[in-house]
Amino acid sequence: MNDSLSHSAITGAGGFLGWHLRCRYQHAPGHKVRSVFQRDFESDDSLAQALRPAEVVFHLGGMNRGSDTEVYETNIHLAKQLIAALDHRALPPTILFANSIHSLGDTAFGRSKREASSILADWAKSRGARYVDVILPHLFGEGGRPFYNSGFATFCHQLAKGEEPQIIQDGQLELIHAQRVAAKFLEWALDGTTSGQVRVEGTPMRVSEALARLRALHETYQSGVIPDLSDPLDLEFFNTYRSYLYPEHYPVRMKRHTDARGGLFEAVKSHHGGQAFLSTTHPGVTRGRHYHHHKVERFLVVEGEAEIRIRRLFDDEVKVFRVSGAEPCYIDMPTFHTHEITNVGDRDLLTLFWSHEIFDPARPDTYPEPVILNP
Helix, strand or coil: CCCCCCCEEEECCCCHHHHHHHHHHCCCCCCCEEEECHHHCCCHHHHHHHHCCCCEEEECCCCCCCCHHHHHHHHHHHHHHHHHHHCCCCCCCEEEEEEEHHHHCCCHHHHHHHHHHHHHHHHHHHHCCCEEEEEECEEECCCCCECCCEHHHHHHHHHHCCCCCCCCCCCEEEEEEHHHHHHHHHHHHHHCCCCEEEECCCEEEEHHHHHHHHHHHHHHHHCCCECCCCCHHHHHHHHHHHHHHCCCCCCEECCCEEECCEEECCCCCECCCCEEEEEEECCCCEEEEEECCCCCEEEEEEECEEEEEEEECCCCCEEEEEEECCECEEEEECCCEEEEEEECCCCCEEEEEEECCCCCCCCCCCEECCCCCCC
């Protein structure tokens, strides 16, 4: 098994799974990843130039919404365009194709995925290239487009907006977080031996069960309590749901209780436990500049004045939140968003930080990344 790839390319890099794979690669040592927005290329030659250094091509580009004719023709065209761009290389790359369990059915989308895979497999066989046909179940995760990528994304969006989700058909799902899929793609790319058709297994449940779990997490969180996150699937559901609350939901103002003795507010209420710590930050100093894959992390300024800045990975826009200990409020950091806090006052800043898990130096889930690009 190789420890790293010198070059790889991702078609459909701007899509849901493409974004998650880029996040997975972001701090993988020794990797150089080219994001390829395939439909932007006017010719096979220009696409070939973009793909030339790649040892592995993750073919994630495709269409899953539109008229039957458009969906079918687009997915077939993208497969043919890809092999035309790769056909003149002396050493063909490995191709990993994001296929779908729908390819086992007879919808236009399913037929297009099945036939696209056949096109790619035949080309790989003729060129002696390694080809991996990855059958994927129903994906969910941060960044999914509601009313487009999945019903799960739609449910999260509706709950976050205070709307009532509706189940059109209570079908059977097989759910898996996109980061787990990204990890499998990277594993199979590196092992150098996996080929042919492989199947990614998810967690089976009905649509109604998925919505019930989401609703329970939503109701607990809206009551001011962090839900029990001991089940990894609940943590993935919760982080996905939270991504639809950001940025409009934050900062959340705390209710201060006062009497003749002074005041108090409830900083964190959790069914899960976790770890809390206080830090002081001198005027003008910035902390953070990192992001997390799964950690739930709360920033709460207790004394002083601060600016919290947050940027989604691969985006340029930076959200800025001005917070003060005079009006305590918290922001729960969305996953895959790099963040920092700066003391903008003239005295020390006192901040409470809380995480749903006790810090493990061997698995810190903390990845350095600047918030402000090209300052």
